[in-house]
Amino acid sequence: MELEGVSAIVTGGAGGLGEATVRALANAGVGVVVADLAEDKGMVLADEVGDRVRFVRTDVTDEASVQEAIAAASELGPLRIAVSAHGGPVAASRLIGRDGTPYPLDTFRRTVEIYLTGTFNVLRLAAAAIAATEPLESGQRGVVVNTASIAAFEGQVGQTDYSAAKGGVVGLGLVAARDLAPLGVRVMTIAPGTFFTPAFRLPEEEAQERWGKAVPNPRRMGRPAEFGALVEHIARNDYLNGEVIRLDGAQRFGLK
Numbered sequence: 001m002e003l004e005g006v007s008a009i010v011t012g013g014a015g016g017l018g019e020a021t022v023r024a025l026a027n028a029g030v031g032v033v034v035a036d037l038a039e040d041k042g043m044v045l046a047d048e049v050g051d052r053v054r055f056v057r058t059d060v061t062d063e064a065s066v067q068e069a070i071a072a073a074s075e076l077g078p079l080r081i082a083v084s085a086h087g088g089p090v091a092a093s094r095l096i097g098r099d100g101t102p103y104p105l106d107t108f109r110r111t112v113e114i115y116l117t118g119t120f121n122v123l124r125l126a127a128a129a130i131a132a133t134e135p136l137e138s139g140q141r142g143v144v145v146n147t148a149s150i151a152a153f154e155g156q157v158g159q160t161d162y163s164a165a166k167g168g169v170v171g172l173g174l175v176a177a178r179d180l181a182p183l184g185v186r187v188m189t190i191a192p193g194t195f196f197t198p199a200f201r202l203p204e205e206e207a208q209e210r211w212g213k214a215v216p217n218p219r220r221m222g223r224p225a226e227f228g229a230l231v232e233h234i235a236r237n238d239y240l241n242g243e244v245i246r247l248d249g250a251q252r253f254g255l256k
Contacts, residue, residue: 004029012086014042016197024228031076060118080142082126088114092158115165154253177242193248195222
């Protein structure tokens, strides 16, 4: 798919992976909506990247909020790309605490609501908008890219809710791709490994020392620009559909 002149929505667009995706798509000529709750960061990014990048405050769990972001993207060109790269707070805790207390159900529900339900909400609404566009000569209309995690496959101790939510995102991908195939809408999933983003809240050198050594090759944490580059390639390559791509330097999570 040619990217020049089309539009995209990137949820979590003001965050590490999302920001890199916004930059990669904008540099390819895509009009991009930064859909995020982080208003200050999102507006600064939109102003910095260019005229065809807008910030829309977006709650991925709210239908009206996501629809507003989609409408804004459609003003920049036909919506053909939607990327779910949003995150949220995650409480790393064992299923049964040392004091015998079970993991809070409300915390589990909130994690699943953000990472799985929010992703599904963006997928269904964006896919409907993409399906309403005129098909390209290839018969394709666009692509939705969801973000899982390698924790979907090798969840570590204390990641029950996060792993369950990301596992759900993985399971969603192929079925959605099959559902949307007649409409010319592709669905892809990226499962990142350990990427250095501002969410770590510590200097990169320290983070690399702590976590980069666990990655076989290259022996470092991932760079957000590498995630953004993969999203751009997925958007361009029409034959990528219904698949999960691990972007992890051959890393496999251990017990902890």
